[in-house]
Amino acid sequence: MSQSSVSSLPPGKIPVTIITGFLGAGKTTLIRHILDNAQGRRLALIINEFGDLGIDAEILKGCGIETCPEENIVELANGCLCCTVADDFVPAIEALLGRDTKPEHIIIETSGLALPKPLVKAFDWPGLRTRLTVDGVIAVIDGAAVADGRFADDPLKLAEQRAADPSLDHDNPLEEVYEDQLLCADLILLNKIDLMTDAEQAAVTGAITQTIPRAVKILCTQEGRIDPRLLLGLAAAAEDDLAARPSHHDGEEGHDHDDFDSFILTLPALADPTAFIGRLITVAEAFDIIRIKGFAEVAGKPMRLLVQGVGTRFQQRFDRAWRPGEPRGTRLVVIGQKGLDQTAIAAALR
Structure with a gap:
């Protein structure tokens, strides 16, 4: 963080960076990179998961980084932060501000289904505004997924559908979540550019620019690798700039996440991880699953297997050894739109 950025922060307030982005966009990987390059700056994390199994918190708590000890990582599971402020x-x-050694910067990772603007509004709450400021909202975009059209519908086609049958509601909840995250952002990271062609990058960047009514910088990244000095110290004071961040849900008293389902799937140890990933790909495609993430036990292996999937794209790696006395097994969070056939999905994977 540059000295000019530090001096421009409101005096006496701890800066807060909100990292938003769709499921699997790369938020946790980005945060891990920030922690690895904190350069001695004391950080704290608040992680808001969708689903009861705290995958992202587990990944980050295993970092072992001195500037962000495990007690500075707070997990709020299975609830939207903006819906459960009090x-x-x-x-x-x-709790974080009450520590003897207070954090110098707080990072909030929202659920992939969260709308960031209501969370920014929460910083007007008594007791928060005088001590905290929203330094910036960063939207992480899965560039490859957007290029594939998974989270970006054709607005022209939607308009034609509405004109043909105005009695129908053709709103796409995934599209609204995606657009609300862009509209609230002070900085947009177009991630996973290694999976995109130059033409796809240009097309996605152009579409984002047309969506946002104000100038917002778009940076291209691969696996979230970017200098943290470009992310921390934006001094946006977003809580004072809400009018410039329009939302599909402006004027509503609140919102819910009834458009989505999530459940936890418990499975036995895997005999063949490669074959299992193949089954996950088949099931994700057959049931239009948005996100699968979790940990797996591999028979005969002392290491825990981390599994993360977005649509039909999956990554796997052994992240650490199972701890003595730690319950082993395979537990996955499955997230999709309302109406997931949990029984059929479980049967297919078992």
């Missing part, structure tokens, strides 16, 4: 968010912030 019950969950404020107590988590109070």
Whole structure:
């Protein structure tokens, strides 16, 4: 962080960076990179998961980075932060600010299904505004997924459908979530460019620019590798700039996540991880699953296998050894649009 960025922050306030982005866009990988390059700056994390199994928190707690100890990583599972401000968010912030050694910067990773603007509004709550400021909202975009059209519908086609039958609601909830994240952002990271052609990068960048009514910088990244000095110290004071961040849900008293389902799937140890990933790909395509993530036990292996999938793209790696006395097994969070056939998905994977 440059000295000019530090001096431009409101005096006495701890800066907060909100990292938003769709499921599997690369938020956790980006945060891990920030932690690895903190250069002695004391950080704290608040991670808001969708689903009861805290995959992202587990990944980050295993970093062993001195500037962000495990007690500075707070997980708020299975609830939207902006919907549970009084019950969950404020107590988590109070706990962090009550430590003898306060964090110098707080990073919030939202759920992939979260709308960031209501969370920014939460910083107007008594007791928060005087001590915290939203330094910036960073939207991480899965460039390859957007290029494939998975999270970006054709607005022209939608308009034609509405004109043909105005009695129908053709709103796409995934599209609204995606656009709301872009509209609230102070900086957009077009991630996974290694999976995109130059033409796809240009097309996605152009579409994003047309969506946002104000000038927002778009940076291209691969696996979230970017200098943290470009992310921390934006001094946006987003809580004072809400009017410039339009949302599909402006004027609503609140919102819910009834458009999505999630469940936890428990499976025995894997005999063949490669074959299992193949089954995950087949099931993700057959049931239009958005996200699968979790940990797996591999028979005869002392290491835990981390599995992360977006659509039909999956990654796997052994992240650490199983701890003595730690329950082993395979547990996955499965996330999709409302109406997931949990029984059929479980049967296919078992």
